[in-house]
Amino acid sequence: MRRRSRPIPAPPEAPAEAVGRAARIEDVARLAGVSTATVSRALSAPERVSPAARARVMEAVAQTGYQPNQAARSLRLQKSRMVLVVLPDVSNIFFSKILQGIEDVLFEAGYGMIIGNLDGSPDKEAHFATFLATGHVDGAILLNGHLIGQGRDGRGAPAPTHVPLVALCEAIPGAGIPLVEVDNRAAARAATLHLAERGRRRIAHLTGPAGNVLERERRAGYREGLAQAGLPFDPDLVVEGDYTLAAGAGAADGFLRRAPRPDAVFCSNDEMAIGLMGALASAGVDVPGDVSVVGFDDIEFAAMARPTLTTVHQPRRELGRTGARILLDRLAGRPAPASVVLGTRLVERMSVASKGG
Amino acid sequence: MRRRSRPIPAPPEAPAEAVGRAARIEDVARLAGVSTATVSRALSAPERVSPAARARVMEAVAQTGYQPNQAARSLRLQKSRMVLVVLPDVSNIFFSKILQGIEDVLFEAGYGMIIGNLDGSPDKEAHFATFLATGHVDGAILLNGHLIGQGRDGRGAPAPTHVPLVALCEAIPGAGIPLVEVDNRAAARAATLHLAERGRRRIAHLTGPAGNVLERERRAGYREGLAQAGLPFDPDLVVEGDYTLAAGAGAADGFLRRAPRPDAVFCSNDEMAIGLMGALASAGVDVPGDVSVVGFDDIEFAAMARPTLTTVHQPRRELGRTGARILLDRLAGRPAPASVVLGTRLVERMSVASKGG
DNA sequence: ACGGGCGATGTAAACGATTACAGAAACAGT
DNA sequence: ACTGTTTCTGTAATCGTTTACATCGCCCGT
Numbered sequence: 001m002r003r004r005s006r007p008i009p010a011p012p013e014a015p016a017e018a019v020g021r022a023a024r025i026e027d028v029a030r031l032a033g034v035s036t037a038t039v040s041r042a043l044s045a046p047e048r049v050s051p052a053a054r055a056r057v058m059e060a061v062a063q064t065g066y067q068p069n070q071a072a073r074s075l076r077l078q079k080s081r082m083v084l085v086v087l088p089d090v091s092n093i094f095f096s097k098i099l100q101g102i103e104d105v106l107f108e109a110g111y112g113m114i115i116g117n118l119d120g121s122p123d124k125e126a127h128f129a130t131f132l133a134t135g136h137v138d139g140a141i142l143l144n145g146h147l148i149g150q151g152r153d154g155r156g157a158p159a160p161t162h163v164p165l166v167a168l169c170e171a172i173p174g175a176g177i178p179l180v181e182v183d184n185r186a187a188a189r190a191a192t193l194h195l196a197e198r199g200r201r202r203i204a205h206l207t208g209p210a211g212n213v214l215e216r217e218r219r220a221g222y223r224e225g226l227a228q229a230g231l232p233f234d235p236d237l238v239v240e241g242d243y244t245l246a247a248g249a250g251a252a253d254g255f256l257r258r259a260p261r262p263d264a265v266f267c268s269n270d271e272m273a274i275g276l277m278g279a280l281a282s283a284g285v286d287v288p289g290d291v292s293v294v295g296f297d298d299i300e301f302a303a304m305a306r307p308t309l310t311t312v313h314q315p316r317r318e319l320g321r322t323g324a325r326i327l328l329d330r331l332a333g334r335p336a337p338a339s340v341v342l343g344t345r346l347v348e349r350m351s352v353a354s355k356g357g
Numbered sequence: 358m359r360r361r362s363r364p365i366p367a368p369p370e371a372p373a374e375a376v377g378r379a380a381r382i383e384d385v386a387r388l389a390g391v392s393t394a395t396v397s398r399a400l401s402a403p404e405r406v407s408p409a410a411r412a413r414v415m416e417a418v419a420q421t422g423y424q425p426n427q428a429a430r431s432l433r434l435q436k437s438r439m440v441l442v443v444l445p446d447v448s449n450i451f452f453s454k455i456l457q458g459i460e461d462v463l464f465e466a467g468y469g470m471i472i473g474n475l476d477g478s479p480d481k482e483a484h485f486a487t488f489l490a491t492g493h494v495d496g497a498i499l500l501n502g503h504l505i506g507q508g509r510d511g512r513g514a515p516a517p518t519h520v521p522l523v524a525l526c527e528a529i530p531g532a533g534i535p536l537v538e539v540d541n542r543a544a545a546r547a548a549t550l551h552l553a554e555r556g557r558r559r560i561a562h563l564t565g566p567a568g569n570v571l572e573r574e575r576r577a578g579y580r581e582g583l584a585q586a587g588l589p590f591d592p593d594l595v596v597e598g599d600y601t602l603a604a605g606a607g608a609a610d611g612f613l614r615r616a617p618r619p620d621a622v623f624c625s626n627d628e629m630a631i632g633l634m635g636a637l638a639s640a641g642v643d644v645p646g647d648v649s650v651v652g653f654d655d656i657e658f659a660a661m662a663r664p665t666l667t668t669v670h671q672p673r674r675e676l677g678r679t680g681a682r683i684l685l686d687r688l689a690g691r692p693a694p695a696s697v698v699l700g701t702r703l704v705e706r707m708s709v710a711s712k713g714g
Numbered sequence: 715a716c717g718g719g720c721g722a723t724g725t726a727a728a729c730g731a732t733t734a735c736a737g738a739a740a741c742a743g744t
Numbered sequence: 745a746c747t748g749t750t751t752c753t754g755t756a757a758t759c760g761t762t763t764a765c766a767t768c769g770c771c772c773g774t
Contacts, residue, residue: 406722
């Protein structure tokens with residue numbers, strides 16, 4: 001193996017910097033002929049440094065490609081500029097849109113976003129609960145209450161030391177942390193009333209999991225709507241689902257076997273509503289004629305289902321944005337509202353039809 | 358406002374620990390009557406510490422509720438046990454399912470997941486590119502090539518120092534990093550052939566964005582499929598979309614105006630396929646009779662659309678899992694394959710019908 | 715009795731930033 | 745010339761771990 005006869009010029013893409021380790025603040029200081037203190041100041045408070053020194057530092061920074069090490073900063077400053085977002089399921093289109101809103105404003109403020117995907121696993125709940133306490137993140141947004149308060153063991157981990165928290169979409173009773181949500185009860189009432197106003201008399205309710213705080217509100221709203229329309233409440237018409245397409249599809253049979261058969265179903269989310277409509281169609285039932293359906297959330301597919309789905313619109317992205325803003329306020333020590341309620345509206349499409357007189 | 362007459366007992370939930378700061382390793386050491394070195398060893402390598410000391414340390418840890426500070430660990434160990442996942446859009450159901458797979462195995466291995474949501478913003482691309490270089494994370498998974506290589510400025514940021522990377526779903530030409538993907542070309546060919554075998558003769562293609570590496574493969578597969586079926590390639594039947602429901606719906610008109618009208622459309626994702634079917638139905642076109650439709654991805658809603666959507670199934674969660682595993686291998690210095698191709702399969706549903714003789 | 719080996723422990727030096735404090739230099743006002 | 749003020753800079757402590765190295769017993773074989 002012969003040596004090359006001529007020295008090879010250094011590759012142009014690596015400017016001055018040695019092949020080895022990333023540049024440290026000390027390298028920059030040496031190169032600029034100043035102390036590390038001056039480098040640090042030149043970067044974080046340029047006005048406290050003479051123009052000459054500042055220029056030399058900037059030059060040295062450019063040459064070395066220096067980027068402050070984040071672990072060191074975190075340690076020294078006792079904050080990480082990271083936020084943990086805890087949610088039941090990233091792959092759920094409802095949450096992931098909220099995630100997008102959170103990311104929007106977190107990024108704007110220079111914060112990074114760590115995902116805690118609970119996935120129904122108590123292990124994960126425990127993990128992320130301690131995660132909060134270990135200085136990994138400056139704050140957290142909780143999309144359900146499992147982490148603190150209402151774990152399956154009845155108690156869950158104790159509220160972590162002093163990390164600011166914000167609850168999003170679902171209240172965490174007794175946790176005493178700010179909450180951003182929609183008025184689920186009012187929305188459910190409006191949806192139920194809407195069906196009643198279209199002449200529907202046997203209005204069923206396909207709910208989410210029973211333990212759910214937010215679901216309690218919706219059930220209450222459903223009953224209020226019935227009452228307001230002068231319709232009797234029939235517990236037999238309330239069926240519990242788990243927010244999945246499959247749950248919706250699976251519920252169809254049950255509803256059809258009820259006697260008398262319901263002429264409308266209010267579903268606690270759009271997935272179940274779409275799953276239900278699909279199964280009803282397959283069973284030869286006319287939607288919306290025989291059975292009208294209302295969903296909840298207004299996910300993108302609601303407008304694409306056949307028939308298009310009448311549903312309660314939730315401002316998902318805005319929910320995320322608002323939650324993140326409140327958390328940032330608390331992180332910055334600014335005053336923040338204890339609770340925010342965002343508006344919903346009923347989006348009328350083709351899955352509800354008028355009936356009778 | 359009257360003072361309470363009796364002192365209140367300390368709340369029972371705070372065991373021994375002072376109200377102030379979180380416990381440091383030194384607190385534990387003092388309490389256990391050992392040095393900090395022993396505490397550290399007791400926790401990370403118990404067998405190197407005498408049973409007696411170990412017991413005292415554990416007791417002290419329990420009493421103080423000590424959790425090692427992560428910033429300090431990261432700094433000392435030069436690793437963060439965090440992985441950055443960069444993707445175009447968290448709220449997209451295609452990516453978020455992959456995210457779930459990634460999270461599965463990352464969590465299992467004790468790694469946390471930071472999300473870099475590009476959202477089409479060059480700012481964000483730049484941000485996350487430097488993010489990689491600042492010791493925030495030990496490695497990254499890239500769901501598109503924008504971060505390195507093919508940014509809009511033609512170059513993007515230089516490949517970051519030495520952070521292990523893995524590309525997922527979309528190759529990053531020239532980056533020389535492991536890639537996990539499906540055989541997009543073969544899958545597109547199979548989809549096109551499937552339509553041809555059902556007697557479809559004017560098969561259109563609703564594609565993703567043109568710059569897309571993966572999209573080039575699908576277009577190539579589409580043309581191969583046509584060729585294999587003995588059908589002519591007509592550039593007029595290739596329409597570019599952007600993977601959204603709206604793009605699918607918007608493309609319907611164009612297809613219907615073509616003369617002769619196409620009798621099938623192969624769509625590069627399910628959202629566009631569903632949007633297209635919706636708009637076709639609204640225009641009074643019979644799907645699958647007049648126009649058959651095939652999608653790509655097999656998202657959950659594919660089975661719930663009317664008609665149910667025939668589509669190419671991608672193992673999204675498994676893609677995520679595999680990508681994460683390879684990254685972990687590289688992080689651990691284990692040998693890792695340079696590239697993995699996962700299988701797809703065509704899921705036949707109701708959006709394709711046979712035609713003619 | 716002595717040296718070697720071994721296991722358990724402690725001391726102190728990293729890791730890479732920020733910043734309190736103090737010193738130096740420059741300048742102005744008397 | 746002296747003092748006080750202002751502006752800039754450097755020294756060194758600090759954040760909370762981990763771990764190389766040194767030390768200290770202790771046991772064992774000769």
